[in-house]
Amino acid sequence: MDVATSTYDLAVIGLGYVGLPLAHEATRVGLRVAGLDVSTRVVEGLTAGRSHIDDLSEADVAAMREAGFQATTDPAVLAQANTVVICVPTPLSAEGGPDLGAVTAAARSIAAHLRPGTLVILESTTYPGTTEEVVRPILEESGLVAGEDFHLAFSPERIDPGNPTFGVANTPKVVGGLTETCGATAAAFYGKFVQTVVQARGTREAEMAKLLENTYRHVNIALVNEMAIFCQELDVDLWDAIACAATKPFGFQAFYPGPGVGGHCIPIDPNYLSYKVKTLGYPFRFVELAQEINARMPSFVLQRAQEMLNDAGLALSRSKVLLLGVTYKADIADQRESPARPVARKLAAKGAHLTYHDPHVAEWSVNGEQVERATDLERALAEADLAILLTDHREYRSELLTEHARMLLDTRGVLRRLAPEGPSDLRTTASITREGVQVL
Numbered sequence: 001m002d003v004a005t006s007t008y009d010l011a012v013i014g015l016g017y018v019g020l021p022l023a024h025e026a027t028r029v030g031l032r033v034a035g036l037d038v039s040t041r042v043v044e045g046l047t048a049g050r051s052h053i054d055d056l057s058e059a060d061v062a063a064m065r066e067a068g069f070q071a072t073t074d075p076a077v078l079a080q081a082n083t084v085v086i087c088v089p090t091p092l093s094a095e096g097g098p099d100l101g102a103v104t105a106a107a108r109s110i111a112a113h114l115r116p117g118t119l120v121i122l123e124s125t126t127y128p129g130t131t132e133e134v135v136r137p138i139l140e141e142s143g144l145v146a147g148e149d150f151h152l153a154f155s156p157e158r159i160d161p162g163n164p165t166f167g168v169a170n171t172p173k174v175v176g177g178l179t180e181t182c183g184a185t186a187a188a189f190y191g192k193f194v195q196t197v198v199q200a201r202g203t204r205e206a207e208m209a210k211l212l213e214n215t216y217r218h219v220n221i222a223l224v225n226e227m228a229i230f231c232q233e234l235d236v237d238l239w240d241a242i243a244c245a246a247t248k249p250f251g252f253q254a255f256y257p258g259p260g261v262g263g264h265c266i267p268i269d270p271n272y273l274s275y276k277v278k279t280l281g282y283p284f285r286f287v288e289l290a291q292e293i294n295a296r297m298p299s300f301v302l303q304r305a306q307e308m309l310n311d312a313g314l315a316l317s318r319s320k321v322l323l324l325g326v327t328y329k330a331d332i333a334d335q336r337e338s339p340a341r342p343v344a345r346k347l348a349a350k351g352a353h354l355t356y357h358d359p360h361v362a363e364w365s366v367n368g369e370q371v372e373r374a375t376d377l378e379r380a381l382a383e384a385d386l387a388i389l390l391t392d393h394r395e396y397r398s399e400l401l402t403e404h405a406r407m408l409l410d411t412r413g414v415l416r417r418l419a420p421e422g423p424s425d426l427r428t429t430a431s432i433t434r435e436g437v438q439v440l
Contacts, residue, residue, distance in 0.1 A: 011081035019087030025168040027067040046071040079113035107138035119151040127276035131203040147179040153186035154203040156210030162332035172196040176206030214269040222290035228257035260339025262328025298342040317351030322384035325391025333360040407436040
């Protein structure tokens with residue numbers, strides 16, 4: 001197999017939350033990197049030095065540009081790269097199955113420019129068999145054979161937006177090749193800028209590893225979410241029970257209830273595994289049940305909100321409800337699959353007058369209509385009949401919330417967090433004993 005040599009060491013297809021950090025880390029170690037994206041807005045922004053994701057600053061983009069990074073919408077750049085990594089979205093279709101449209105489009109673009117010796121890696125999350133059964137045949141339309149004329153591998157992305165501790169370089173990278181040589185070639189590539197590379201047996205094992213990681217989280221979050229519902233009826237403080245269980249140094253990992261699940265992984269990825277299992281004629285009951293439980297949490301938030309307002313002699317249909325945080329996780333601007341939107345839809349359907357506060361989101365709409373944004377947090381808390389904390393941004397300190405909110409429903413356990421010197425970060429604080437303040 002001839003080794004491809006060209007202008008770029010790496011071309012990344014898809015410059016979003018996965019592809020752009022990958023390109024950034026590669027440029028940091030001196031690799032020549034190009035980025036391909038279908039969005040003219042994204043490419044023009046990067047060319048002008050602007051970042052569109054939380055994890056990279058404009059200074060980071062400027063450093064990439066100085067290192068030779070080029071962003072483009074022209075697939076011809078793929079012919080100039082030794083390695084091509086696919087980092088495109090893999091959402092669910094309208095029917096709830098996998099939508100591989102972006103993956104197949106990327107593969108076709110590569111096939112049109114594929115040269116002998118090129119290393120092609122798929123990072124987009126998908127079901128086991130996709131690399132071999134979907135991507136490989138498209139690439140081989142070029143007339144080149146995978147494993148003989150070019151290298152093919154799968155390496156699941158492990159980006160955690162907003163994580164200040166773990167990024168591309170220090171998060172172990174799983175790699176599975178179509179052949180042993182493909183795997184070794186891909187591992188050597190990632191080893192240039194990732195500290196630890198773990199080689200899977202093949203592409204299917206690497207694909208399964210990603211789905212296993214997120215399905216594990218999905219079903220355990222569903223477990224505590226269901227417990228939150230019946231613990232309310234049993235008058236059990238679930239947050240305190242979790243804190244106590246977490247003191248066990250082995251055999252237990254703490255998961256916490258919330259208003260639902262969001263982001264680019266947990267609400268979507270397990271469905272890819274469920275889809276594949278169904279093609280074998282089996283139901284994947286764990287995933288299906290977890291999806292059902294997590295999907296009903298916005299209804300539980302609505303129920304708790306109605307109960308709190310009723311106890312205060314107020315009707316939801318005539319109440320001002322302030323939503324605190326509309327992103328899917330704390331301290332980032334990413335709204336993908338955020339449970340805030342289904343919660344808001346249910347509240348609006350009951351006639352609530354909604355406003356929202358989020359330091360990371362300047363505009364937010366529900367059912368196609370703009371929701372009024374509060375800019376003065378203390379004033380908004382004081383004016384709302386009920387505030388519902390949906391995302392635990394660092395701005396939402398327990399002292400501020402309990403001092404200014406007339407009524408508050410905390411779905412993230414912010415009011416349970418002690419100062420760092422406490423024995424547990426979830427033990428009950430005195431502030432929640434105030435009337436009108438409740439934790440999910």
